[in-house]
């Protein structure tokens with residue numbers, strides 16, 4: 064391709080003129096990218112569940128990042144890591160686009176290949192999200208059209224820079240900031256402004272389109288059935304201890320910890336969403352959310368914990384989950400005797416896998432409700448799995464789109480190649496919630512209280528040790544079930560001075576949690592939660 068793409072600059076002088084200054088090229092590249100992103104996003108917004116190209120690329124960055132880098136990012140930025148990653152993708156894109164814009168002044172053909180390649184990357188990133196099919200490549204491909212067009216138009220406009228005012232010294236006035244009576248320059252800037260305005264308008268249109276589907280409205284419109292009478296696990300009246308500051312037996316939804324890899328909480332329309340049961344089954348199933356809501360659903364209190372929960376940490380919560388026992392779906396589908404793994408796959412490609420046996424030997428559920436409400440969007444609306452006794456990363460896939468029956472020797476779920484265990488039973492653990500560590504107390508009767516859990520095995524005993532004294536059995540609240548945590552309390556006679564308080568739990572099989580400290584990777588932390596307090600005289 065010729066560098067001179069402008070139809071009116073035919074004089075040999077201009078054709079051989081030096082390329083326009085770099086800032087013009089860079090600006091053209093950045094505007095081409097902005098137009099491409101805006102069109103990509105507006106295309107993605109046509110289908111509520113499609114992630115935009117920028118988020119799709121960022122998703123792939125998260126998946127491809129080495130585990131150590133991900134861990135560092137989470138430690139350093141906490142929950143701000145996701146917006147920062149999206150910003151990072153945009154910065155890299157802007158830099159690449161600026162470079163392509165500069166290149167386009169002399170090698171437009173090569174620069175256009177670069178633009179197409181960036182669009183192809185976005186299209187491939189979209190394709191890697193399962194659940195949307197090949198159509199998910201469309202936003203990335205659509206982005207190529209304005210990217211190419213804007214770069215061509217603005218590069219052509221640069222060829223007319225300084226044409227009218229041609230003469231010595233014109234070159235010095237070529238920068239976008241330099242003032243001159245150069246009509247070519249004015250024309251370029253008008254075009255650039257028009258492109259910027261068009262990109263902004265398209266971006267706004269994308270936002271308006273996205274607002275058209277409102278997950279909160281869809282949640283509000285969904286009516287949960289009453290839980291079946293065939294299961295009856297009401298919390299006994301004395302299952303909750305009345306200690307000021309103690310952790311409540313049930314964690315309110317808005318206080319429930321949230322852990323996932325999703326950059327953008329998936330926006331799933333329950334009217335069109337389908338749950339597929341696939342893989343090693345005799346009869347693959349495809350169910351609507353409504354089909355599930357019409358079934359005889361059970362409500363089970365289950366304590367869910369994250370494998371990344373440190374000793375004493377708060378990545379754990381207890382909720383009443385309303386759902387269909389997974390075993391009923393598996394029986395309908397007819398699981399092959401050769402299958403040994405159930406994989407839950409989310410709309411955004413996350414996978415958690417656990418033994419088929421865990422669908423039968425406990426109340427593993429396909430969940431629609433949490434503490435009496437439809438699942439909150441960030442906790443998996445409209446469908447998720449919850450598996451008692453297995454860490455969330457293996458057994459509790461959110462935004463559930465597919466349940467695949469497979470084998471452990473054929474498929475590694477999401478966190479396995481990232482250094483976590485294939486199978487991950489929740490370890491027996493206990494936590495001191497009052498008094499808080501390093502608190503200052505007054506002498507006298509003081510409750511020491513907290514929670515202890517060993518889901519599926521149950522908690523048999525909790526013991527507390529103050530300094531080097533004897534281990535004293537704590538009072539346990541009544542068990543709601545073996546799958547939930549139990550609150551405990553020890554009424555302590557606090558004496559002046561500095562004290563170390565430790566706790567340890569024994570599960571329903573008689574096993575006491577080990578003292579030895581181990582970190583969360585690969586299969587959950589061990590050790591006794593310990594706090595130190597100061598008691599004033």
Ligand SMILES: Nc1nc2c(c(=O)[nH]1)N[C@H]1C(S)=C(S)[C@@H](COP(=O)(O)O)O[C@H]1N2
Pocket residue numbers: 319320321322323324325368369370409410413415441442443454455456459460461462
């Ligand atoms: N789709 C999807 N499901 C997921 C995850 C995820 O990243 N994506 N994270 C898992 C992990 S690590 C945990 S601990 C639980 C947390 O569930 P919550 O956010 O509802 O507490 O969800 C699990 N399900």
Ligand SMILES: [Mo]
Pocket residue numbers: 322368369370371454455456
């Ligand atoms: Mo987790």
